[in-house]
Amino acid sequence: MKEQFQELYYKHYKKLFFIPLIIVILALGVLVWNYSTTGDIMDKDVSLKGGTTATLYSSEHYDGLEEKLEEKFGEDFTVRDLKEFGSNTQIGTVIEVSNVNGDDLKIALGEITGLELNADNFSVEFIGGSLGESFYKQMAIALLLAYVFMGIVVFVAFRVPMPSFAVIFSAFGDMLCTLAVMDLIGMKLSTAGIAAILLLLGYSVDTDILLTTKLLRRGEGTLFTRLIDSMKTGLTMSATSFVALGIAYFLASSFVLKQMFLIILIGLLFDIIMTYAMNAGILIWYLKKKKVEQ
Amino acid sequence: MKKFMTWRVWVLIFALVLGAVALAPNPWADGVEVVSVDSESQAVANGLNVGDILLSINEFEINELGDVDDALGSLVYVEQEINVKTNSGSETYSITNDILFEVDENLTISNSEMFEDGSILLEINGEVIDDYEEFENVYSELVPKKTIKIITEDETIAYLSREVPKIVVAEEKTSNLVFGLEFTGGTRVLLKPVGEDIENDDINNLIDVLSNRLNVYGLSDIKIRSAEDWDGNKYVLVELAGVTQDEVRDLISEQGKFEAKIGEEIVFSGGNNDIPYVCRDDGTCSGIRSCEEYNGGYGCEFQFSITLSQEAANRQAELTKSLSAVTSEDGGRYLEKPLDLYLDGELVDSLRISEDLKGQATTQIAISGSGVGTTQDLAIEQAYQEMKGLQTILITGSLPFDIEIAKMDTVSPVMGEIFFKNMILVACLAIVAVALIIFFRYRRIKFVLPVMLTLLCELYLILAFAALVNWNIDMAAIAGILAAIGTGVDHQIVIVDEVVHGRKEGRVGDRMKRAFFIIFAAFAATVAGMLPLWNAGAGLFRGFALTTIAGATIGVLLTRPAFASIVEAIDEREEEKKS
Numbered sequence: 001m002k003e004q005f006q007e008l009y010y011k012h013y014k015k016l017f018f019i020p021l022i023i024v025i026l027a028l029g030v031l032v033w034n035y036s037t038t039g040d041i042m043d044k045d046v047s048l049k050g051g052t053t054a055t056l057y058s059s060e061h062y063d064g065l066e067e068k069l070e071e072k073f074g075e076d077f078t079v080r081d082l083k084e085f086g087s088n089t090q091i092g093t094v095i096e097v098s099n100v101n102g103d104d105l106k107i108a109l110g111e112i113t114g115l116e117l118n119a120d121n122f123s124v125e126f127i128g129g130s131l132g133e134s135f136y137k138q139m140a141i142a143l144l145l146a147y148v149f150m151g152i153v154v155f156v157a158f159r160v161p162m163p164s165f166a167v168i169f170s171a172f173g174d175m176l177c178t179l180a181v182m183d184l185i186g187m188k189l190s191t192a193g194i195a196a197i198l199l200l201l202g203y204s205v206d207t208d209i210l211l212t213t214k215l216l217r218r219g220e221g222t223l224f225t226r227l228i229d230s231m232k233t234g235l236t237m238s239a240t241s242f243v244a245l246g247i248a249y250f251l252a253s254s255f256v257l258k259q260m261f262l263i264i265l266i267g268l269l270f271d272i273i274m275t276y277a278m279n280a281g282i283l284i285w286y287l288k289k290k291k292v293e294q
Numbered sequence: 295m296k297k298f299m300t301w302r303v304w305v306l307i308f309a310l311v312l313g314a315v316a317l318a319p320n321p322w323a324d325g326v327e328v329v330s331v332d333s334e335s336q337a338v339a340n341g342l343n344v345g346d347i348l349l350s351i352n353e354f355e356i357n358e359l360g361d362v363d364d365a366l367g368s369l370v371y372v373e374q375e376i377n378v379k380t381n382s383g384s385e386t387y388s389i390t391n392d393i394l395f396e397v398d399e400n401l402t403i404s405n406s407e408m409f410e411d412g413s414i415l416l417e418i419n420g421e422v423i424d425d426y427e428e429f430e431n432v433y434s435e436l437v438p439k440k441t442i443k444i445i446t447e448d449e450t451i452a453y454l455s456r457e458v459p460k461i462v463v464a465e466e467k468t469s470n471l472v473f474g475l476e477f478t479g480g481t482r483v484l485l486k487p488v489g490e491d492i493e494n495d496d497i498n499n500l501i502d503v504l505s506n507r508l509n510v511y512g513l514s515d516i517k518i519r520s521a522e523d524w525d526g527n528k529y530v531l532v533e534l535a536g537v538t539q540d541e542v543r544d545l546i547s548e549q550g551k552f553e554a555k556i557g558e559e560i561v562f563s564g565g566n567n568d569i570p571y572v573c574r575d576d577g578t579c580s581g582i583r584s585c586e587e588y589n590g591g592y593g594c595e596f597q598f599s600i601t602l603s604q605e606a607a608n609r610q611a612e613l614t615k616s617l618s619a620v621t622s623e624d625g626g627r628y629l630e631k632p633l634d635l636y637l638d639g640e641l642v643d644s645l646r647i648s649e650d651l652k653g654q655a656t657t658q659i660a661i662s663g664s665g666v667g668t669t670q671d672l673a674i675e676q677a678y679q680e681m682k683g684l685q686t687i688l689i690t691g692s693l694p695f696d697i698e699i700a701k702m703d704t705v706s707p708v709m710g711e712i713f714f715k716n717m718i719l720v721a722c723l724a725i726v727a728v729a730l731i732i733f734f735r736y737r738r739i740k741f742v743l744p745v746m747l748t749l750l751c752e753l754y755l756i757l758a759f760a761a762l763v764n765w766n767i768d769m770a771a772i773a774g775i776l777a778a779i780g781t782g783v784d785h786q787i788v789i790v791d792e793v794v795h796g797r798k799e800g801r802v803g804d805r806m807k808r809a810f811f812i813i814f815a816a817f818a819a820t821v822a823g824m825l826p827l828w829n830a831g832a833g834l835f836r837g838f839a840l841t842t843i844a845g846a847t848i849g850v851l852l853t854r855p856a857f858a859s860i861v862e863a864i865d866e867r868e869e870e871k872k873s
Contacts, residue, residue, distance in 0.1 A: 055709075057706065057708070057709060102702070120706050120707070120708045121706065121708075122706065123703070123704050123705050123706050123709060124702075124703070124704050125701075125702065125703035125704070126699065126701065126702040126703070127700070127701040127702075128486070128698065128699065128700045128701060130700070131484070131486065131700040131701055134523065134525060134527070138523060138524050138525075138830040139830055139835075141524070141826070141830070142826040142827050142830040142835075143826075145825075145826035146822070146823035146824070146825075146826050146827075147823075149822035149823060149825060149826065150819045150822050150823050152822065153815070153818045153819045153822045154815065154819060156818075157811075157814075157815040157818070158815075191835075192769075192773075195770070195773055195835065195838055196773075198823065198824070198827070198838075199773065199776070199777045199780075201823055202777055202780075202781055202816075202819075202820045202823060202842075203780065203781070203784070205816060205819045205820075205823075206781060206784050206785075206816045209812055209815045209816050209819065210788060210812050210816075213808060213811060213812045213815070217808060229791070229795065232791065233787055233788055233791040236731070236732075236735050236787050236791075237783075237784040237787050237788075239731050239735075240727075240728045240731045240732065240783050240784070240787070241780055241783075241784070243727045243728070243730075243731055244724035244725075244727050244728050244780070245724075247720070247723050247724050247727050248720045248723075248724050251716070251719065251720045251723060252716065252717075252720050253712070253713060253716040254713055254716070254717075254769075256769065257769075260773065
């Protein structure tokens with residue numbers, strides 16, 4: 001078993017490296033396909049597109065609310081129930097729409113549901129279209145800058161270009177795959193989602209730095225034992241994050257937090273592939289090449 | 295043998311103690327605290343301060359927030375009508391606690407809305423006033439001074455006054471932590487000025503008018519700050535804790551350009567220049583006048599009087615001089631053109647001008663408007679809010695330029711609390727889960743305990759830091775804390791692994807160096823990744839970036855070094871026991 005595993009890394013490291021590469025290319029394909037059909041790589045929610053999100057706190061479920069609202073305003077509404085975990089009792093209804101303001105929506109909802117809406121049972125979030133657009137643009141730039149800055153830090157730490165590049169490339173691939181999965185399951189990107197991707201970036205780079213440090217610093221044990229070492233540590237790290245976030249995902253009542261946790265969970269799974277296949281593959285390739293040169 | 299209490303651990307303990315000072319936890323606090331008090335009031339002159347915990351006001355014991363209203367309400371006098379005669383004219387008006395003017399020893403009147411400064415007081419309610427002493431006697435008979443006794447936790451304040459102390463109170467804080475809108479409930483509005491070439495001065499001007507408006511409206515718990523994004527767009531961020539009335543939102547988003555026109559000519563506009571006095575909170579000249587059923591709902595009319603400046607009154611006289619009078623349907627004689635009131639370019643009301651006002655420089659004008667609702671109560675409330683908003687705008691004038699709401703969220707206080715409890719539950723369970731994973735991996739409770747302890751220390755220190763620099767703990771900050779603590783656990787796992795392996799190979803020192811190389815590299819990468827968030831999206835992510843960086847820094851400098859030395863000591867002891 002151990003031998004097979006070792007063989008995988010010693011002999012088939014190129015294959016190891018190509019599998020995640022194919023996954024990344026597929027992910028890229030999903031994003032490009034989404035871009036060509038919808039005009040953007042991601043479906044954005046109202047926080048990035050502009051619009052109104054209203055939350056109505058009531059234990060009642062309103063049948064046909066979406067249709068009634070759409071008929072009234074002639075706009076595309078998204079309506080979903082807000083449920084408490086465990087009891088699965090309804091605690092509210094969330095309504096999202098792009099071109100209707102909070103006041104009109106409040107009046108219409110009051111009429112449809114027959115409730116008197118006030119600060120205790122009604123919350124509303126509004127974001128203007130132009131701001132949403134510039135938010136998205138700026139957050140995208142912030143993300144790219146984050147990669148560049150992180151790349152510089154990693155390069156300063158290791159002082160060798162190839163492994164530093166591998167770290168950043170793995171983290172970048174991780175993000176691309178996560179975005180693609182979000183596209184595929186129909187999850188819309190929000191400002192909180194972008195924050196989640198930044199969090200993911202932090203976790204992802206952690207495991208990559210750990211791996212790179214272990215493999216590049218020679219002296220103790222063989223390349224393989226060092227790899228196993230770093231895997232043990234890295235997988236424990238991922239496991240704690242995964243379990244903590246998984247519990248948080250199931251128990252959190254906030255939709256925004258739930259979404260953030262789900263994004264990080266997806267990302268953590270890809271991170272394992274990216275770190276121990278892609279990044280490890282590139283590193284072994286690099287080390288072998290260096291040995292040959294010497 | 296390695297010691298448990300290394301200098302690193304002592305540094306951490308020192309930081310924890312400092313943290314306690316910063317947080318100043320007081321979980322049993324349930325008093326009522328003064329959060330603001332009019333600095334020119336007699337209560338302040340007699341020693342009442344912001345931060346005092348109220349125990350009683352006169353015979354009223356203060357146990358909860360509502361008690362203060364009851365106590366202060368008891369100090370308000372019954373409304374009475376008085377007649378005041380001066381050498382510049384006589385007026386009859388209602389007063390409660392204040393006679394609404396001041397006189398000096400020569401009976402010269404000042405600070406009055408009714409009389410010109412410099413008028414000499416002659417009579418009050420028919421009694422001739424000859425000197426200041428007589429004035430005081432008459433005043434004391436009309437409005438006798440009352441003893442006001444305020445007992446706070448530290449002192450007892452007692453004084454004679456007519457004044458109702460203007461005190462704003464809140465529940466006593468249980469710590470220095472300030473929670474954001476997501477947990478307390480409230481409204482957050484991001485405003486964007488419309489127009490080109492907006493300078494920083496303009497923004498400061500805008501902030502001044504906005505805070506004035508909100509203060510005049512009667513809100514004290516407000517935060518206003520400017521923000522800027524990469525494209526050079528300027529914003530103003532307003533946070534109103536606990537308040538979610540639509541009216542308030544209108545107040546900050548409306549430019550509030552109030553103009554009264556006859557035809558196309560402006561007679562007067564909002565603000566102190568043209569309107570020195572706006573009557574409000576006084577039933578005799580401001581209030582809801584009538585309600586009636588209308589279109590299946592109700593409509594209520596409000597009315598309040600304003601005083602025009604002499605200059606504005608003259609302008610009105612000039613403009614009405616040339617108008618001819620017509621007889622209206624109800625038989626009254628009115629001028630051919632009405633006085634049209636516009637708010638932000640929209641006609642709010644049209645006042646008919648009676649014929650006898652033609653060419654007159656009247657300074658008293660009644661402004662009216664209406665509110666509608668499905669029930670009479672709703673209509674009254676709506677009319678009342680409209681009136682309060684309009685009064686506020688008339689007093690504070692218009693904003694320097696038009697603004698639009700770029701982003702707004704309101705959170706209901708009830709949901710905020712439910713949400714907060716949910717967060718605590720989730721955090722506790724997630725921490726337990728992490729403990730279990732660590733235990734499965736190392737099978738040693740001795741490692742689980744320090745990991746948990748360090749995690750809690752980090753959480754505590756981040757909160758203490760937030761309290762120290764006065765940050766709000768909002769959603770963004772929670773996400774940041776999550777990031778910091780998550781990577782914190784990761785790094786502790788790295789440390790434990792390196793220590794355990796290092797001992798086996800007999801080179802703990804080298805291994806520890808490597809662990810910290812990994813930790814520092816990851817730390818630097820995290821900080822580098824967070825920096826671009828500083829100004830992105832009008833700085834709404836700044837809280838997230840700051841908490842992440844602060845948390846990571848606390849981890850790297852304080853908790854992880856202490857954790858490392860403790861783990862080393864534990865591991866060594868374990869090993870010795872075995873052998």
